[in-house]
Amino acid sequence: MNSIKQVFLASLLGTAVFTAQVQAETAVIVHPDNPSTSLAPSEISRIYLGKSKKFPNGSSVIPIDQSDSAAIRDSFLSSVMEKSASQVKSYWSKRIFTGKGTPPKQVASSAEMKELVASNPATIGYIDASEVDASVKVVYSY
Amino acid sequence: MKIRVSPLILAILSASATQVLADDDLSINGFLSAGVGTLSTDDIAINGYDEDVSFKPDTVLGLQVSKHIQGKFSLTGQLVARGPEEFDLDAAWAYATYDHSDETSIRFGRLRAPFFYYSDFLEVGYAYNWIRPPAEVYRIGFSSIDGVDVTHQLYFGDIDASVQVYYGRFDDDLTIGGNDVDFDLTNFAGVVFNASMEPFAIRLSYHRAALTSEALSASAPPTDDEFLVDEDVSTFLESAFVYDDGDNQVVIELTALDHDSASLTDDTAFLVHYARRMNDFTPHITYAHEKDDVESGSTGDIQKAAGLENELVSYIAGLRYDVETNVALKIEAQYRDEKTRSAADGEDGMLYSAAIDMLF
Numbered sequence: 001m002n003s004i005k006q007v008f009l010a011s012l013l014g015t016a017v018f019t020a021q022v023q024a025e026t027a028v029i030v031h032p033d034n035p036s037t038s039l040a041p042s043e044i045s046r047i048y049l050g051k052s053k054k055f056p057n058g059s060s061v062i063p064i065d066q067s068d069s070a071a072i073r074d075s076f077l078s079s080v081m082e083k084s085a086s087q088v089k090s091y092w093s094k095r096i097f098t099g100k101g102t103p104p105k106q107v108a109s110s111a112e113m114k115e116l117v118a119s120n121p122a123t124i125g126y127i128d129a130s131e132v133d134a135s136v137k138v139v140y141s142y
Numbered sequence: 143m144k145i146r147v148s149p150l151i152l153a154i155l156s157a158s159a160t161q162v163l164a165d166d167d168l169s170i171n172g173f174l175s176a177g178v179g180t181l182s183t184d185d186i187a188i189n190g191y192d193e194d195v196s197f198k199p200d201t202v203l204g205l206q207v208s209k210h211i212q213g214k215f216s217l218t219g220q221l222v223a224r225g226p227e228e229f230d231l232d233a234a235w236a237y238a239t240y241d242h243s244d245e246t247s248i249r250f251g252r253l254r255a256p257f258f259y260y261s262d263f264l265e266v267g268y269a270y271n272w273i274r275p276p277a278e279v280y281r282i283g284f285s286s287i288d289g290v291d292v293t294h295q296l297y298f299g300d301i302d303a304s305v306q307v308y309y310g311r312f313d314d315d316l317t318i319g320g321n322d323v324d325f326d327l328t329n330f331a332g333v334v335f336n337a338s339m340e341p342f343a344i345r346l347s348y349h350r351a352a353l354t355s356e357a358l359s360a361s362a363p364p365t366d367d368e369f370l371v372d373e374d375v376s377t378f379l380e381s382a383f384v385y386d387d388g389d390n391q392v393v394i395e396l397t398a399l400d401h402d403s404a405s406l407t408d409d410t411a412f413l414v415h416y417a418r419r420m421n422d423f424t425p426h427i428t429y430a431h432e433k434d435d436v437e438s439g440s441t442g443d444i445q446k447a448a449g450l451e452n453e454l455v456s457y458i459a460g461l462r463y464d465v466e467t468n469v470a471l472k473i474e475a476q477y478r479d480e481k482t483r484s485a486a487d488g489e490d491g492m493l494y495s496a497a498i499d500m501l502f
Contacts, residue, residue, distance in 0.1 A: 051297070051302060052297075053244045054244065068467060082388075083388070084388070085467055086422075086464050086467055087388065089467050089468065089501075090268070090269060093173075093263070093266055093268050093269045093501050094262065094263050094266070094269050096169075096171050096206070096208075097171065097173065097204070097206060097220065097262070097263050097266045097269070098254070098262040098263060099208060099218040099235065099237070099239065099249075102169050102208070
């Protein structure tokens with residue numbers, strides 16, 4: 001009985017660990033001093049579309065995006081913003097040419113993204129969860 | 143809410159970060175559309191095309207510069223070179239922005255006249271499926287005015303909304319039937335209301351101006367004051383209803399133009415557009431209809447005698463192919479049926495066109 005229980009527990013744990021790994025692929029990060037503890041995907045989406053210019057607590061926000069060619073960007077757009085890259089491009093083409101805003105600045109790598117977010121409490125970014133350390137705070141992960 | 147970091151440190155950090163992101167301030171963007179097309183018959187007229195293959199009508203280059211100046215002030219300029227105008231540079235936009243708050247901004251200078259759903263990005267072909275918006279509905283002969291506007295953004299729950307109010311003047315010549323005709327539209331004002339709750343969006347707008355034209359007044363029949371164009375009020379009403387779930391897109395736009403002067407006919411026009419996105423391919427179909435409403439009685443008889451009555455119908459089928467994220471290829475076939483042309487029976491025919499749209 002004990003061994004069965006152990007196998008069952010082990011497989012359960014295994015599943016849990018596996019699930020956690022799959023689900024925590026990408027982390028949306030802010031500066032550790034940012035008072036926000038968690039953000040809903042809809043709030044993150046509004047920030048990245050330039051519709052919200054502030055964090056829920058009222059402080060200004062500067063969203064930072066990964067480069068067009070980064071695989072993590074496609075998953076961020078589809079999972080968090082529920083849009084394709086070309087839809088986002090089309091959205092910004094309308095905003096840019098009506099002077100209503102410019103798309104978030106893009107960085108070349110996750111390392112650069114983390115450095116920028118770690119140095120500026122106004123920024124928000126997203127990186128692979130495995131790269132998260134104490135220099136940044138996770139407000140959403142998927 | 144308590145913040146652990148002192149405001150001073152936050153300010154210093156933000157300042158240093160602003161430097162890191164300093165190139166945020168100046169942005170240069172542009173768009174190019176290169177088009178080609180041919181009509182099946184010279185009996186009809188669409189967008190300056192004829193039976194021979196033409197490259198100019200749908201070819202346009204735009205360059206936009208935006209610069210944050212200081213504090214709440216920024217400037218935006220969009221220079222456009224259009225094929226039909228021999229690529230002479232024209233400022234479609236040239237304005238100063240004062241961002242009163244995150245929600246409210248004031249713009250001052252040359253602005254796009256916000257008549258239509260696609261007005262703000264009228265020449266940015268990349269931003270829509272057609273090679274050009276249907277001329278039956280997008281029929282107003284100018285697209286920019288000089289003035290000031292105030293835009294206020296609202297957000298409640300899942301609904302994004304904005305209200306734009308503008309005031310200005312348009313004073314320039316417009317080409318009508320190959321002739322330059324002077325138009326002076328004073329006390330030009332309007333209000334535009336936008337609301338969206340994905341996948342739905344709605345746009346409602348109202349515009350009015352006092353219209354004066356010496357050339358049109360000079361050609362008015364001397365017996366009838368109704369044909370003078372002297373501070374006569376013209377109004378334009380527009381509504382657009384949009385559904386876009388990412389795969390399917392429906393756009394319905396309804397418009398009505400009303401002139402006090404009988405030298406210009408009142409009309410109504412609408413379009414219905416459906417597009418289906420399938421990865422990089424977007425086939426689409428459109429029906430567009432414009433009909434002049436001549437006055438009743440003797441005024442209407444004079445309007446008809448002057449050939450002022452038209453009724454136009456178009457069926458458009460097209461395909462957009464997103465080759466790259468910044469490049470779209472388009473092909474289009476348009477069947478134009480002139481039910482009435484210059485108060486007589488019209489002709490019908492096809493326009494075949496193709497274009498490449500790019501952004502940078």
